[in-house]
Amino acid sequence: MGHWWYRNIVEPGKLPLLLALAAFVLTFLVTRVITRLIRAGRGPFGNVRAGGLHIHHVVPGVVLTVIGGFGAVASDRHGMGGAVCAVLFGTGAGLVLDEFALILHLDDVYWTDEGRKSVEVVVLTAALVGLLLAGFAPFGVNDLSQQELQDRGTVIAGIAGNFLLALVALSKGKGRTAVFGAVVPLVALVGAVRLARPGSPWARRFYGRRPRARARATLRAYRHDRRWAGPRRALQDWIGGKPDPRPVRLPGRR
Structure with a gap:
């Protein structure tokens, strides 16, 4: 397990991406739990206000995203600084996209039908980042054996073919199918062969x-x-x- 972790996560420099994804998903889940408790009037939580102004959590999310993003650009992705910045960026992105509908509509639509767009965007973002994490695994690993090169070549060919199927599904107006199909080959195949x-x-x-x-x-x-x-x-x-x-x-x- 330790060898696999080093060869496939640490050595290719994908640990910051994994940490950012984990922080992103965890932040979204925790934020939704807290907001639902606030809505129900339960627990010690409450809306943050400053001078009568309701401070939405997208505000600290933007701050964390900026700090984490610029910090990640300036740091070494293999060092501790890159890992910390990745967590900050993932946390900030989770807070921001949890209120994506508010940004889109420029209105507090968090608990309305329009607010569902935030959930959809978060799920799609997590799927895409998961695709980056898994799909680019064949790249960036050094000193591969001949058998490993052959296996990874097969993986690359499969990813490329599946990506083309996902593009066909996207052109047929099936955005969700295309995104999830990029991760699950059977989904992409079904989306590509069905009617547009x-x-x-x-x-x-x-x-x-x-x-x-x-x-x-x-x-x-x-x-x-x-x-x-x-x-x-x-x-x-x-x-x-x-x-x-x-x-x-x-x-x-x-």
């Missing part, structure tokens, strides 16, 4: 003169969204908390 979503670049390019294909794609997209909207919302609620119900607007009132 209406309005995607693939559909505009190849379905323009095929009305039957357009109709099938539209029907399939409708059925897919109807089938998976509920489970997707339930998963998002479990991770990030259930949004507040929308206020009912009475007729004649604005």
